Amino acid sequence: MVAEGVQRIALVTEDLSRYAERSGLPLAVTLHDRSQMDQVPRELREVKGVSVLIYDQVCAAEKRRRRKHGELAQAARRVVINPAVCEGCGDCGVQSNCTSIAPLETRLGRKRVIDQSSCNTDYSCVKGFCPSFVTITGATPKQAKDSLKQEPDWPELAEPEPAICDKPYNILINGIGGTGVITIGALLGMAAHLEGKQVSVLDMTGMSQKNGAVSSHVRISSASQATHAQRIASGEADLVLGCDMLTSASHDALAKMRVGRTHAVINLHQQATGQFTRQPDWQFPADDIQTLLKQAVAENTDYVDATRLATALCGDAMASNLFMLGFAWQKALLPVSAQALLRAIELNGVAVDANCKAFMWGRRTAVDLKRVEAYVSPARPLLFKRRENLDEATNYRSAFLTAYQNAAYAAQYTRLVQQVREAEARLGKGGEA
Numbered sequence: 001m002v003a004e005g006v007q008r009i010a011l012v013t014e015d016l017s018r019y020a021e022r023s024g025l026p027l028a029v030t031l032h033d034r035s036q037m038d039q040v041p042r043e044l045r046e047v048k049g050v051s052v053l054i055y056d057q058v059c060a061a062e063k064r065r066r067r068k069h070g071e072l073a074q075a076a077r078r079v080v081i082n083p084a085v086c087e088g089c090g091d092c093g094v095q096s097n098c099t100s101i102a103p104l105e106t107r108l109g110r111k112r113v114i115d116q117s118s119c120n121t122d123y124s125c126v127k128g129f130c131p132s133f134v135t136i137t138g139a140t141p142k143q144a145k146d147s148l149k150q151e152p153d154w155p156e157l158a159e160p161e162p163a164i165c166d167k168p169y170n171i172l173i174n175g176i177g178g179t180g181v182i183t184i185g186a187l188l189g190m191a192a193h194l195e196g197k198q199v200s201v202l203d204m205t206g207m208s209q210k211n212g213a214v215s216s217h218v219r220i221s222s223a224s225q226a227t228h229a230q231r232i233a234s235g236e237a238d239l240v241l242g243c244d245m246l247t248s249a250s251h252d253a254l255a256k257m258r259v260g261r262t263h264a265v266i267n268l269h270q271q272a273t274g275q276f277t278r279q280p281d282w283q284f285p286a287d288d289i290q291t292l293l294k295q296a297v298a299e300n301t302d303y304v305d306a307t308r309l310a311t312a313l314c315g316d317a318m319a320s321n322l323f324m325l326g327f328a329w330q331k332a333l334l335p336v337s338a339q340a341l342l343r344a345i346e347l348n349g350v351a352v353d354a355n356c357k358a359f360m361w362g363r364r365t366a367v368d369l370k371r372v373e374a375y376v377s378p379a380r381p382l383l384f385k386r387r388e389n390l391d392e393a394t395n396y397r398s399a400f401l402t403a404y405q406n407a408a409y410a411a412q413y414t415r416l417v418q419q420v421r422e423a424e425a426r427l428g429k430g431g432e433a
């Protein structure tokens with residue numbers, strides 16, 4: 001039945017076959033495939049009177065959550081991008097508007113990679129018919145290297161005294177949607193509760209969406225009276241747990257920091273934003289962020305490459321936030337005990353072993369980063385990256401083209417570069433940009 005006054009109802013769906021039998025649907029309802037999602041609202045706005053748009057699809061982020069909790073079967077197909085074929089045009093980002101398509105910096109320029117940890121297996125990215133896309137059926141993302149599966153013989157870790165909280169200790173957690181920021185706040189809340197402390201947790205999810213900004217205000221106090229204001233006031237954060245670098249330097253987050261009071265622990269991972277889907281050459285403003293953080297907290301910052309390390313050690317980037325929590329705890333920046341946090345992880349009941357492991361690796365990293373790095377990449381020598389000069393770049397590409405086709409093909413390329421080089425030299429401007 002259609003309510004009085006409703007002129008038209010448009011039902012947009014990911015799977016039209018669900019409505020193969022139209023029986024039961026009023027005549028006012030029109031059916032559309034989701035590829036028409038842009039066009040349908042344009043039509044509805046021309047309808048005089050009330051019109052209704054219904055979108056029938058389980059949210060992709062919700063599907064991912066259900067898969068994680070074992071309530072939905074794992075996706076049968078995985079999409080990867082072959083970097084040897086990718087030319088970095090950025091069309092996949094435009095087609096899908098998906099922030100799981102990340103930049104991959106290579107010697108041949110910027111390419112694309114799919115972040116399998118955050119991929120919702122929605123497959124919108126393959127719409128562009130790009131030959132770089134490879135679809136694999138029955139595959140699951142690689143877990144941590146076998147050599148990392150055995151817990152090493154690690155020295156006993158010191159147990160620092162938790163941070164003092166005889167008045168409210170304020171923790172601002174900043175991150176992006178879909179990575180478990182809210183879970184970190186909830187774990188801290190539960191740990192404080194288990195220790196009989198006063199606690200309030202205020203989640204600011206806003207228009208929460210995959211990779212959208214999310215923050216959590218956690219206030220913990222051992223005082224007997226309740227903490228009334230749940231929002232952390234300006235300049236009142238004791239700890240900023242920056243699970244995402246960009247959101248940690250947002251205007252709102254910076255306003256909560258104060259030199260002399262706030263300590264920041266920041267994940268160095270450079271997560272591309274929605275802007276990257278529209279601007280293929282978008283650069284992550286890492287230097288600007290570090291400058292802003294320095295102004296906000298002076299030297300009171302720990303930068304940690306949490307996503308890279310947690311992914312290598314635990315096999316999933318989703319372990320990063322628990323890793324950050326362990327790091328902050330070992331630095332004595334949290335006002336609850338490790339036992340209470342581990343119990344909170346257990347009570348949470350999701351990926352308990354993996355979360356405890358990530359927490360432990362965060363603690364170890366806080367104590368001995370070099371040792372953790374050596375364990376992750378034992379064979380990787382420490383190299384200082386120098387910018388390639390023109391000869392090095394040309395030689396690399398020439399060898400690449402020889403291997404790809406033959407020496408004649410490579411010679412064609414080197415001849416062209418040489419001509420440009422000579423022409424540029426004649427201009428006498430110097431430089432080989």
Ligand code: SF4
Nearest residue numbers: 086087089090092130
């Ligand atoms: S569409 Fe994406 S994967 Fe394909 S070439 Fe362009 S950037 Fe690379």
